[in-house]
Amino acid sequence: MMSFRNEKLEKASWPNSIISLLTRIAEYKGKQALFERQIPEILKAMKETAVIQSTEASNRIEGIHVSTRRITALVQEKSEPKNRSEAEVAGYRDVLKLIHESAQYIPVNENVILQFHRDLLNYATGAGGSWKASENYIRETLPSGETRVRFQTVPAVMTPDAMKELTERYEHVKNQGTVNELLIMAAYILDFLCIHPFPDGSGRMARLLTLLLLYRSGYEVGRYISLEKVIEEDKEHYYDALHRSSLGWHEGKHVLLPWTEFFLTMLLKAYQRFEDRVGVVSEANRKRGWKEEKVQEVVLSMLADFSFSDIQERCPGISRPTIQKVLNRLARQDMIVCIEYGRNARWRKIIL
Numbered sequence: 001m002m003s004f005r006n007e008k009l010e011k012a013s014w015p016n017s018i019i020s021l022l023t024r025i026a027e028y029k030g031k032q033a034l035f036e037r038q039i040p041e042i043l044k045a046m047k048e049t050a051v052i053q054s055t056e057a058s059n060r061i062e063g064i065h066v067s068t069r070r071i072t073a074l075v076q077e078k079s080e081p082k083n084r085s086e087a088e089v090a091g092y093r094d095v096l097k098l099i100h101e102s103a104q105y106i107p108v109n110e111n112v113i114l115q116f117h118r119d120l121l122n123y124a125t126g127a128g129g130s131w132k133a134s135e136n137y138i139r140e141t142l143p144s145g146e147t148r149v150r151f152q153t154v155p156a157v158m159t160p161d162a163m164k165e166l167t168e169r170y171e172h173v174k175n176q177g178t179v180n181e182l183l184i185m186a187a188y189i190l191d192f193l194c195i196h197p198f199p200d201g202s203g204r205m206a207r208l209l210t211l212l213l214l215y216r217s218g219y220e221v222g223r224y225i226s227l228e229k230v231i232e233e234d235k236e237h238y239y240d241a242l243h244r245s246s247l248g249w250h251e252g253k254h255v256l257l258p259w260t261e262f263f264l265t266m267l268l269k270a271y272q273r274f275e276d277r278v279g280v281v282s283e284a285n286r287k288r289g290w291k292e293e294k295v296q297e298v299v300l301s302m303l304a305d306f307s308f309s310d311i312q313e314r315c316p317g318i319s320r321p322t323i324q325k326v327l328n329r330l331a332r333q334d335m336i337v338c339i340e341y342g343r344n345a346r347w348r349k350i351i352l
Contacts, residue, residue, distance in 0.1 A: 002194070002252045003187035004169035009179050012256060021264040022180055028271035029219055035278050042317035046224040046277060049313055051075055051100070053226035055092050058207050061232050064088050068309070087123035095119050095208050100223060103215035108170065110163050113197075116208060120201050131159045132199045151246050153196035162195050185213045186263035187256060193242060194249045207231065214267070225270040225277070237262060277316055291318045295326040305339060305348045 003009060035043065056071045064085050066074075073079040074089050081087040095116050099106070106112055118129030138151040154162045170188045173179055189206050196202045211222045221227075231238050245259035298314045299306075311323055327347065330336045340346040 002249050002254065003191050003256060004166070004173060005252055008252065008256070009173055009183065009187055010176075012183075014183075014260075015257070018183075018257070018260060018264065021261070021268055022182060025182065025219075025264065025268050025271060028221070028268070028275065031275070032220060035274075042278060043224055045316040046274075047100075049316065050222070050224055050226045051093075051096060053313075054096060054222070054228045055089055056229075057226055057232040058204050058228040059085075059089055059092055061207075061228070061235060062203055081123050084124055088121075090123045091120040091128075092204060092208075094122070096211070099208060099212050099215065103212055106212060106216075108209075108213065108216070109167050110160075113163070113167075113205070113209070117198055117201055117205055120204060120208075125200075128198075128201065131163065131197050132156045134199065136196055136199055138196065150243065151194070152250075153194065159195060159197050163197055166191050166195065181217050182219075182264060182267070183260060185210070185217070186260045188213065189263065190242070190245055190256070190259045191249075194246050219267065221267070221270045221274050225274045227266065227270055230266050230269050230273070234262075234266070277314060291315075291322050292326050294318065295323050296330065299326065299330060299336060299347075300349065302349055305346050307344065307346050 052068070052072055052075050055075055056066070056068060059066070066085050066089050070079070070082075070086060071089055074081060074086060075093050077093075081090045098116075098119070114129050114131075121128030134156055136153055136156075138153065139147050166188065170184065174181060174184050189210055192209065193202065193206050198205065207228050210227065214220070214222060214227075241258040241262035245254055245256060248254045295311065295315050295318060298311055302310070308320075308323065308327075311327075312318075312320070315323060327336065331338060331347075334350055336347045336349050338345060339348050
């Protein structure tokens with residue numbers, strides 16, 4: 001809540017880089033409805049991929065590793081969790097599904113957050129749905145193996161009041177309409193992470209709440225592109241920005257810029273990836289053979305070794321047989337070479 005006290009947000013001065021990010025995101029947001037009308041079958045495939053990637057990436061950030069095959073089965077509810085890690089995945093799946101389906105009807109308050117946390121840990125421990133009862137600290141491990149406290153979170157006894165104040169102040173500033181809603185969202189997530197209200201799951205909850213806040217304001221790119229994966233790909237910057245903006249937080253002397261810049265850059269990357277995945281596929285482009293052309297374009301743009309799933313992710317709505325057909329043809333033409341065979345096959349582009 002320290003970002004919302006003393007009119008910190010209202011009085012903040014933002015550099016041109018932040019204004020530019022806000023402007024570009026607003027432009028991408030405006031294009032979303034156009035894409036949804038033109039290519040619904042491609043967006044359906046992107047939604048399915050995004051749910052799997054979001055569940056996988058958000059848990060992996062916290063050190064929870066489950067194979068993609070098992071995550072796919074769990075997300076599609078074709079299998080029951082077999083261990084603790086898979087139970088964590090199943091919980092994330094349930095909360096994510098609820099947000100995807102009902103975000104506009106879900107208020108942002110303490111009861112909702114507690115319910116989300118209960119559902120998040122439902123299969124793993126069944127101990128969710130309560131604020132932390134003991135102190136927790138954000139620690140880091142030094143190269144020597146020694147650990148040290150990187151950030152001291154809000155004391156357990158103060159956490160209920162802190163969360164109540166945070167949600168109330170968030171709604172108050174948002175309703176005033178004097179601060180850009182994305183700046184308010186970034187500040188809310190920063191304060192949530194600094195409070196760290198749960199003994200387990202605060203990081204995953206922050207990413208789920210990010211989706212909820214964005215959806216409620218019409219920023220729905222997370223339905224098609226995994227924001228969690230974008231964060232995971234830049235994990236070091238994520239932690240660095242969070243650390244730099246948390247310095248002096250308890251005294252209200254922290255600087256919002258590092259975290260806000262990361263938050264907005266993450267969202268912009270997602271929108272850029274969204275447009276890249278959709279490409280320029282429109283009715284005018286749907287000539288015979290356009291799907292094979294799209295696959296070839298993606299394959300030849302790969303800079304590093306790639307797998308079938310890498311291509312499939314970038315070619316939503318295009319069937320596996322079509323992708324395999326293009327890979328086989330390019331291999332015969334000596335444009336790519338298969339360097340690993342089997343279920344986890346990988347290819348490499350041949351540089352002439």
